[in-house]
Amino acid sequence: MSTDDHLTSRRAVVAGLATAAFYAANTPAKSAALTTPVKAEDEELMREAIALAAEADFPFGAVIARDGAVLARGLNLGKRRHDPTAHGEIVAIRRFLAEHSPDELKGTTLYTSGEPCPMCMGAIIWCGIGRVVYAASIAELSAHIGQVAISCTEIANKTPFASIEITGGVLADEAIGLFHT
C-alpha cells in the first residue's frame, strides 16, 4: 500500500463509521409514521382510487383529497405516456401541481389502491402530504407484480423532517381483485 492508498483506505473507514452512525441516529425507536385508524370517508375515497385503477395501464389509481373533497386524480399511465415513472400517485401529484401551489399539498390525504413504492412515498414526503391511505400492501401486490420490498411506513420512519399518518388495508381485496380481471 502506498501512503495515498493508506489515506484513502483510512478515509473510507472513517466515512463508513460516520455513515453507520447517521443511519442509526435516523432510525427512531418510536415510529415517525403514525399508523392511524380508518376514518368515515376513507372507503368512499378509496373506491374512487380503485375505479381509476380499473382504467389504468397497470391497475393502480390514486386521489388526493382534503376534508373528504377530491382535489386531484391519477392512474397509472406508464404505457400511454411511455413513462415508467407515471404511477398513479405521481400522476395525481403532477396533475395537482399543474393547477395548485405546492404549499396546498401540505396536510392533504393521498388515497392509493396500492401501497406507495419508494419512488411514490418519496414524492409524497417531499410534497408534505400529511396522510396516506392505501388498499393492497406491497407484500400483497408482490404476488402479482414486481415490487421494491420496502414498506411506505419504513420510508416515513427514516424521514426525520416529516411526520405522516398511514392507514393500510382499506378495501385491499377489491384492489387486488383488479389483478384477476
Added chain:
Amino acid sequence: MSTDDHLTSRRAVVAGLATAAFYAANTPAKSAALTTPVKAEDEELMREAIALAAEADFPFGAVIARDGAVLARGLNLGKRRHDPTAHGEIVAIRRFLAEHSPDELKGTTLYTSGEPCPMCMGAIIWCGIGRVVYAASIAELSAHIGQVAISCTEIANKTPFASIEITGGVLADEAIGLFHT
C-alpha cells in the same frame, strides 16, 4: 370482542406474518446492488453533473449517459417549476423520456451530484437504468439539507427484479462544496 372483531384481529395477525415473511425473503444475504469501482470516464461526467448543480434551485444536478456520451441533463428545479419532486435525477429522466423511448434508458448510467433519495432511486429502478454514480452520500448531504435516511444501495438491495451497479464518492468534496457557496 365480537366474532367480527376476532376474525379481523386474526386476519391482521395472519397478514402481518405474511408481510414479515415477504420482507425477510426479499432481503438478500448477498447484495443485489453491485458496488463497482470508478471508471475512466466517471470524473468528467460527474463534473457535468456538478456544473448543473451549481445552477440549480437546490445544489443537485444529474446527467444520463451511455458509453461516456451524455443523453440528458437535469438540475433541481423545485422552486422554478413549483414542484418539490423536480430533483435533478427526475428532471434528467423526464427530459430523456420527452425525446426517447423508455427502452433506451435500459443500461444507461446516471451521474448525480448527490446520492439518489428513495424517490429518485425508485424512478431509476423503474426505468431500468443500469448504473448509478454519485458524488456526496445521503449521510454527507444530511449535514446540509433534510434527507430520508435510506441509502440508494438499500433500495436496490430490496429490489428482486433489477440489478444495478452503484459507485459512490466520485468528487464528493466538490459536490458538498456547493452548499458553502
